[in-house]
Amino acid sequence: MSEMTEQEMMNNAFVEQICSSDGKGASIAFELRGTQIHVSIFPSNGSLTKDSRHLQPEDRPLQDHLIDALSRDSSGRPHAEHNVSQDEVLGAILKAGKPLFSQLTPKAPSCEPLTLHQILFAEILYFRLEGDSDPASVVPIEHEEAYNIGFFNRDTGQDFEEELDLCEDLPRYAPEDIVVKQVFMKGIKYVTAAVQVDGRDMFCKALGEPRQLRGCPEARELECLGKMLRAFPQQSSIRVPQLLGYVHDKDTKRILGFLRQWVPGQNLGDIYLAPIATEKKQKWISQIRESVQLLHEQGLVWGDAKPYNVVIDEKDDAWLIDFGGGFTAGWVDSQLVETIEGDEKALDRIAEFLGGNDDVVLIL
Structure with missing residues (x-):
């Protein structure tokens, strides 16, 4: 060759x-x-x-x-x-x-x-x-x-895991038992993917080292999803994916990531909006606002609010995804990162985007 x-x-x-x-x-x-x-x-x-x-x-x-x-x-x-x-x-x-x-x-x-x-x-x-x-x-x-x-160091202490706010009654799965169906993002000892566990479709974010979770977006999202599960135990009460379990190391039992509900659909940012009926777009922004308001009532913040963190499912309903925090310029102001006010500002911009405001530039 x-x-x-x-x-x-x-x-x-x-x-x-x-x-x-x-x-x-x-x-x-x-x-x-x-x-x-x-x-x-x-x-x-x-x-x-x-x-x-x-x-x-x-x-x-x-x-x-x-x-x-x-x-x-x-x-x-x-x-x-x-x-x-x-x-x-x-x-x-x-x-x-x-x-x-x-x-x-x-x-x-x-x-x-x-x-x-x-x-x-x-x-x-x-x-x-x-x-x-x-x-x-x-x-x-x-x-x-x-x-x-x-x-990359796999040897990490137990202290950090004890800091994580975990739902102890949720199942934990070893990476060997999780089948990857589609990879969305991959790095050295890091993957975001659609997976299957025990025949059930799920969404997974996992890292190869427990130490990597410390202070990273995946740790914030893991904890936020847990708080949402406690606040909204009934899936029908809010359109956010439900936390289903954790990924842990088979030998050390340390937490490596999480598994959540898979929501089939399309990112709002990828949808060509011109032919979409005004009534449907109004429904989406209403659903997004409703979900964000429910989060705020529980003291929770969406964080990186933008169209690419909204999934429109197969029934044309809007779901919030990605609770890792941070911000995207143009949607959330840097001084309002991970605040209720930041969410509210972003909601107004998403509404403008859905309303066809040409001044709103779509940023990933």
Whole structure:
């Protein structure tokens, strides 16, 4: 089998995760021909990239330039600019790793659906970028040497799980017992997917390490869904997906994620609204407002309120999804993040969007 060219590698590489900090290091994880690859980038001086920022771009060490490029991706710049930096970094890494990466053998597709365990704990090849010499290269490393290794460390204490507000009467499932039907988002030891458990369709968000849950959107959503279940034990009382269970590690029993009701339908943001009857759109905004009001009466906040976090089901009813918090510019103001007032402002903008206001720009 012939080796892949750089362009072929670029076309077949799918970025799954980027980690960076201000000049201290970065990493990029991607899938290439079915193999998960994690490349760490460390400052040329072993400390910070700022020591070389006074140099002209052509004179800077490659590592420092790439770290700063990835760090800028978390600075709130437009998404299109993020893609420019991401493609530049990925291209440089694929070029440096071409002697190794181009020989990867495509993994044969399986006829059997994958389990959640196979995705969360897939083999990962770890490398470090060496950019001091020309041409740059990548060298294999152990996973303990990877940038942001705390993210991957499976050994975590029990304290954090005790902090989680769990519904103790809900069932817990091991990743080995969860069949993945459709993957919506995937990263290193992270997956959001439509799954099947004991023959029942569900929606799952799970991470490969309990430590990853600490302070992350999945932990907030897990707890919010639990509070909603207690506040609205009857499914018919509010149109939010019901929490059905937890994902836990088969050996350690630590919580890795959650399972909730699957709502077949379409995201409101994906629906072409022009031919939709005004009465139907009015029904949707009325249902959305009603659900949000019920949440607020229980002291709960939707958070990242926007059309893409509304599902219109097969009966044309509107459901709220995604309670991980945060905000999306254009829908929730940053100073109102995860507040009742923020929800209310977003509701007004969603109503304008449904009403055909051309000034409302749809942002993911």
